[in-house]
Amino acid sequence: MAASRMDLDGRPIKPITICMIGAGGFIGSHLCEKLMSETPHKVLALDVYNDKIKHLLEPDALPWAGRIQFHRLNIKHDSRLEGLIKMADLTINLAAICTPADYNTRPLDTIYSNFIDALPVVKYCSENNKRLIHFSTCEVYGKTIQSFLPKDSPLRQDPAYYVLKEDVSPCIFGSIEKQRWSYACAKQLIERLIYAEGAENGLEFTIVRPFNWIGPRMDFIPGIDGPSEGVPRVLACFSNNLLRREPLKLVDGGQSQRTFVYIKDAIEAVLLMIENPGRANGHIFNVGNPNNEVTVRQLAEMMTKVYTKVSGESALETPTIDVSAKEFYGEGYDDSDKRIPDMTIINKQLGWNPKTSLWDLLESTLTYQHRTYAEAIKKSMAKPTSS
Numbered sequence: 604m605a606a607s608r609m610d611l612d613g614r615p616i617k618p619i620t621i622c623m624i625g626a627g628g629f630i631g632s633h634l635c636e637k638l639m640s641e642t643p644h645k646v647l648a649l650d651v652y653n654d655k656i657k658h659l660l661e662p663d664a665l666p667w668a669g670r671i672q673f674h675r676l677n678i679k680h681d682s683r684l685e686g687l688i689k690m691a692d693l694t695i696n697l698a699a700i701c702t703p704a705d706y707n708t709r710p711l712d713t714i715y716s717n718f719i720d721a722l723p724v725v726k727y728c729s730e731n732n733k734r735l736i737h738f739s740t741c742e743v744y745g746k747t748i749q750s751f752l753p754k755d756s757p758l759r760q761d762p763a764y765y766v767l768k769e770d771v772s773p774c775i776f777g778s779i780e781k782q783r784w785s786y787a788c789a790k791q792l793i794e795r796l797i798y799a800e801g802a803e804n805g806l807e808f809t810i811v812r813p814f815n816w817i818g819p820r821m822d823f824i825p826g827i828d829g830p831s832e833g834v835p836r837v838l839a840c841f842s843n844n845l846l847r848r849e850p851l852k853l854v855d856g857g858q859s860q861r862t863f864v865y866i867k868d869a870i871e872a873v874l875l876m877i878e879n880p881g882r883a884n885g886h887i888f889n890v891g892n893p894n895n896e897v898t899v900r901q902l903a904e905m906m907t908k909v910y911t912k913v914s915g916e917s918a919l920e921t922p923t924i925d926v927s928a929k930e931f932y933g934e935g936y937d938d939s940d941k942r943i944p945d946m947t948i949i950n951k952q953l954g955w956n957p958k959t960s961l962w963d964l965l966e967s968t969l970t971y972q973h974r975t976y977a978e979a980i981k982k983s984m985a986k987p988t989s990s
């Protein structure tokens with residue numbers, strides 16, 4: 604299978620060992636799945652949890668047994684980290700706190716996780732001449748220039764004021780009191796550090812800026828496989844509402860815009876980066892789907908329609924309700940207004956394009972959510988609550 608695989612320049616791809624930090628998360632689980640089923644590469648999978656990759660680790664009879672090895676460790680304090688990075692040809696760092704409900708309520712944990720804890724990873728890669736693919740975020744762009752223009756300005760129609768380009772767009776965050784930006788700011792500084800390690804010490808790096816990747820296994824459903832009071836990202840929040848037949852909550856009216864990309868499309872882009880180092884090193888890549896733009900309100904409406912179709916349940920009488928950001932996230936929340944990725948660089952370097960429409964990706968994702976959680980939710984809702 605794997606022996607005849609070629610890179611984008613027609614050269615045979617040699618099997619490598621990858622140290623994947625945060626392999627047990629949403630993106631990590633899909634990347635491990637892809638690497639096991641379609642490539643000959645080995646993965647040292649590091650995380651504090653492994654529930655989302657259990658199906659890849661057991662039973663021993665799996666065709667890729669021996670190519671994936673799980674190491675339960677917390678990179679904050681584990682002396683095994685450097686040794687594992689040294690054993691690999693490439694390190695991929697996915698570990699982070701990355702749910703917006705944490706940014707303004709746990710800003711210290713957020714900054715430590717996204718900056719301080721990533722420092723040794725960068726240092727060990729640089730000192731040991733190991734290649735690094737680091738996961739940043741589209742949040743480093745912050746707000747668009749457009750959002751500061753007068754509402755009636757004709758410049759608002761000009762993509763130069765809202766399309767986000769890796770090598771041109773500025774990073775625009777709110778004031779320090781708006782602790783929402785603790786995550787974006789920490790990610791920006793680690794990007795700058797990696798870039799500087801590349802420039803001054805020759806670190807071979809690639810920085811990935813995901814734009815709202817969504818799909819199965821994203822985050823958790825509160826009270827089922829995560830804390831009852833926890834607030835995951837929007838896909839899981841809305842899925843939870845739909846499963847419980849309660850209205851979807853629109854923060855500040857759901858006017859913010861996002862572009863959503865299917866996790867399986869995005870993983871193709873990461874695989875191209877892994878297997879084409881000559882084309883990916885030294886670059887920062889937007890990875891998103893500019894064709895899948897909606898407001899959060901439109902997302903709620905579409906998810907409601909799709910869920911009705913895949914579950915066979917009737918639609919709710921009151922499908923959405925408005926909540927203020929302060930009520931939903933607490934003090935210090937702020938939002939990105941619009942996120943359209945420019946695709947020029949990733950197209951030129953890796954020839955990658957996203958394929959899946961928003962409707963199709965929601966259909967497969969909500970089919971998964973229904974199959975995975977509907978029974979558990981019914982059971983938990985049927986239990987008498989203690990008074």
Ligand SMILES: NC(=O)c1ccc[n+]([C@@H]2O[C@H](COP(=O)([O-])OP(=O)(O)OC[C@H]3O[C@@H](n4cnc5c(N)ncnc54)[C@H](O)[C@@H]3O)[C@@H](O)[C@H]2O)c1
Binds near residue numbers: 627698720
């Ligand atoms: N999903 C997206 O659309 C998206 C968008 C932008 C950026 N990102 C970035 O991509 C990366 C992965 O995101 P995800 O959606 O898979 O998130 P996730 O929370 O599902 O995965 C992160 C994983 O890292 C692990 N982790 C965190 N701290 C750790 C530590 N100290 N030691 C060991 N493991 C640790 C967690 O247990 C978790 O399994 C993050 O860096 C995130 O900021 C994701």
Ligand SMILES: O=C(O)[C@H]1O[C@H](OP(=O)(O)OP(=O)(O)OC[C@H]2O[C@@H](n3ccc(=O)[nH]c3=O)[C@H](O)[C@@H]2O)[C@H](O)[C@@H](O)[C@@H]1O
Binds near residue numbers: 741786813815841
């Ligand atoms: O996914 C990304 O590309 C990046 O952006 C996300 O940030 P954001 O898109 O704001 O997070 P979501 O929780 O997915 O929220 C999207 C929008 O929906 C809104 N929302 C969320 C949840 C909800 O129940 N209702 C609701 O209206 C939020 O206010 C926000 O405007 C997270 O910061 C990261 O996972 C990541 O770095």
